[in-house]
Amino acid sequence: MKSLIELAQPEVRFLKPCIHGGEVWEVVKEDFNRFKILDFSANVNPLGPSPLALNAIKENLWRIPYYPDLNATQLKLAISNYIGNIEPENIILGNGSTELIYLFTDVFLKRGNEVLIPQPTFSEYERASLKSGGRVKFIKTNNDFTIDINKILSEINSKTKIIFLCNPNNPTGKILSKKEMEKIVNEAYDKNVLVFIDEDFIEFIPNCESYTLIKMVNQFSNLFIIRSFTKIFALTGLRIGYGIACKEMIKLISNFKIPWNINILAEVAALATISDNQYLKKTYEIMKSEKPYLYKGLKRIHGLKPYPTYANFILIDIREAELTGSELKKRLLNYNILIRDCKSFKGLDEYYIRVSIRTRDENKFLLESLRKCLYE
Ligand SMILES: Cc1ncc(COP(=O)(O)O)c(C=O)c1O
Structure with missing residues (x-):
């Protein structure tokens, strides 16, 4: 018999597995104590569902x-x-x-x-x-x-x-x-x-x-x-x-x-x-206060260059911190924080990460943990 790849449509040969944020199940695996994981990698409303x-x-x-x-x-x-x-x-x-x-x-x-x-x-x-x-x-x-x-x-x-x-x-x-x-x-x-x-x-x-x-x-x-x-x-x-x-x-x-x-x-x-207008109102309030809070907080950390954003997430160039996105991701997992290492995005290299904008306490914890990961 021919190999399966020969039997498949030609397009299939070029496809690669998907890589996305939000891989919480991969991180948690059997250790459900890890389910205190704070997911900054998927850009989802931090309020959770209405x-x-x-x-x-x-x-x-x-x-x-x-x-x-x-x-x-x-x-x-x-x-x-x-x-x-x-x-x-x-x-x-x-x-x-x-x-x-x-x-x-x-x-x-x-x-x-x-x-x-x-x-x-x-x-x-x-x-x-x-x-x-x-x-x-x-x-x-x-x-x-x-x-x-x-x-x-x-x-x-x-x-x-x-x-x-x-x-x-x-x-x-x-x-x-x-x-x-x-x-x-x-x-x-x-x-x-x-x-x-x-x-x-x-x-x-x-x-x-x-x-x-x-x-x-x-x-x-x-x-x-x-x-x-x-x-x-x-x-x-x-x-x-x-x-x-x-x-x-x-x-x-x-x-x-x-x-x-x-x-x-x-x-x-x-x-x-x-039809939950209250939910949307609360979401806008969070974004209004947390976007500048997180952006400014990131900017103050030596080695991080956050990009201004219109969305609920921030892309950060970490080149000057002298470590890769995957290394920083690994270190942040020790604090139960999951971020998106952006090296899989075509057009970016291994020195970019992306974090979503969450609630004040969560954003504060991210900023503190980043400082510890980078400089302690
Ligand atoms: C820009 C963009 N479009 C579409 C999607 C897919 O979203 P959905 O969950 O609606 O399939 C994503 C998910 O990350 C996304 O970032």
């Missing part, structure tokens, strides 16, 4: 022996109310927003098509594109990690099918203005290029209305935007996210997805949390 979401799960356990609503009608309606000026037919739900990245490339990429991806950014755009037979052209960001949109636009050629943009960008925390985004979408539209915008972190900005392109999906049929319940609502393990686009695009992608991709408990939890 109590309304947890109650909804408890009250709806009886639904488990039933299939979920195929169309998730109620939840789509709730999302359309939450966003405003968007109809349920503009929405598709995903098993995490990750599922939608893969669905998108499966629906639109043909073998040999090219995608443009700024670098560094979230790795799943590349993986999904390769899996669907696409070729990836990375666009280097400026030295301060800002994105040059003219550089992106100048790379469009007859093979270009998709431009991926993460706004704000993971792991750099940089953002493109609405005007810049509109310019990209407009020019791409004229050239039959699709624009995939990942807004998974945009809701951590209280005035995100002035950045999002979500209300433009009916105007631009080449636009697809994802958001998630993973980050802002901390429903991480339930796996639920959504995509917004014109109705024709939503229909195309929905026809391609597997049925019942959203489990029934994720659906009820999402429904409960999306």
Whole structure:
């Protein structure tokens, strides 16, 4: 018999295992005493899930022996109310927003098509594109990690099918203005290029209305935007996210997805949390006080160079501390703190780490532990 790799699709040969933050289970292993672990590696709301979401799960356990609503009608309606000026037919739900990245490339990429991806950014755009037979052209960001949109636009050629943009960008925390985004979408539209915008972190900005392109999906049929319940609502393990686009695009992608991709408990939890205004208010208060607190605290530690951020996480250059991200990660684990070593991000080397912004006590503990790890 031939080797399995010869029997597999050619694309499979190039795929590598995923590396992401939030690997708490790997760290904890059998030692559940370690479960005091403070996870600064996954960029999730430090409040944890809304109590309304947890109650909804408890009250709806009886639904488990039933299939979920195929169309998730109620939840789509709730999302359309939450966003405003968007109809349920503009929405598709995903098993995490990750599922939608893969669905998108499966629906639109043909073998040999090219995608443009700024670098560094979230790795799943590349993986999904390769899996669907696409070729990836990375666009280097400026030295301060800002994105040059003219550089992106100048790379469009007859093979270009998709431009991926993460706004704000993971792991750099940089953002493109609405005007810049509109310019990209407009020019791409004229050239039959699709624009995939990942807004998974945009809701951590209280005035995100002035950045999002979500209300433009009916105007631009080449636009697809994802958001998630993973980050802002901390429903991480339930796996639920959504995509917004014109109705024709939503229909195309929905026809391609597997049925019942959203489990029934994720659906009820999402429904409960999306109307919890108190929860969002508290989240904004935490971000308002903790972002400057953590940023300034990091800046005061010799050897650390944090980058200003629009998101709920901070990228830090640790080169001058003269140790690698993986060594610092190892040392912080002695304090039960998990951080993201960023060496797996293309475009970064082993001297970058990323930490999420958490509550005051937790941020204070991180700063103290960093000082001890580096200088005691
Ligand atoms: C930028 C970005 N997009 C998408 C995702 C995937 O999120 P989800 O849990 O919704 O699949 C992540 C997760 O880390 C992310 O950082």
